[in-house]
Every structure is written in structure tokens, then in C-alpha cells.
Amino acid sequence: MKKPVYKLLDEKGRILIPKEFRQMAELESGDIVKLSMSSGKIVVSKVDIVEMGSQDPQAVEAYVNAAVKHMSPAKQVALAARILKFAQQEGGTDC
Template sequence: MGKPVYKLLDQKGRVLIPKEMRAAAGMEYGDIVGLGIADGKVSVRKVSIIEVGDQSPEAVEAYVRAAIRTMPDDTRLSLISDLSGLMR
């Protein structure tokens, strides 16, 4: 493991994972990450599937974003059209 990196938590408890670390972990925008805690240490890991039964808004959004990435462009466009129709 390389040198430790120190970051400040913002008022909402967020912390930015540096670009180099995200790249090394294979993380990019829209990926699903799992958070865990053990022995007072928080861990972050990229996951490809959410836990069964987790229907929190965050989990559902992460699942949808991940699913859309794997779709062909014509399917994405069709889905966007369908979803746009629901907003009227």
C-alpha cells in the first residue's frame, strides 16, 4: 500500500476519494460501492450488485445506473423516451 492520504469530512459526512485511488480500484461515475465498518475502520469497495431486498432510493438508483450502462444505445434511448413520458 502507498502513502496514506488524508481528507477532511464535509458537513454532510462526505469525503472525496482521489482520482488516482478511484482509478486503481476501477471505480468510476455511477458505480455501486459498498460501505462497511469493522474494528472502527470504514471500508469502501466497488460492487456489481446490491444486496437482495435493499430498496432504498440510493440502492435503486445505483442499480438502475449500473443496468443502463450495459444496455445497447437503442435500448437506452427507448428507455429514456419511456421515462420522459412519465414526467409529463
């Protein structure tokens, strides 16, 4: 896409990445993107697996979501069952 695209930032700091850009970058719903700064500009990059090291909840959730994409359906179900059991033991009532 040669022509610039202008988007408004909403009140929560979100923008919509145009479909053509997402297709060119091979971005799909559920993909993980890395945000960084370079020369005063925001850089958005698609990543396959988040680097482990950061233990903040967002990084851990992104890592799990990325890893699940590479699991067989049987392993996904087994993992979901383990997570549900853990949440119930921890007193989670939203399950």
C-alpha cells in the same frame, strides 16, 4: 500507494477519494460503491450491480444506473422514453 493520505471530511460528510486510489480501484464517475462497517472501520467497495431487495430510492436508483451501463444505446433511449412518459403521467413537471 504506500504513503497514507489524510483528507478532511466536509460539512455534508463527504471526502474526495484521491485520483490514484480511484485508478487503482478502477472507479469512474457514475460507478456505484457499497459502504459497510468492518471492525469499526468504514469499507468502500466498488460494485457492478446492487443487490435487489432494498426498495429504498437510493438503492433503486443505483441499480438502474448500474443496469443502464450494460444496455445498448437503443435500449437506453427506449428506457429513457418510458421513464419520461411515466413521469409525465404522474404529473411530473420537471421533465
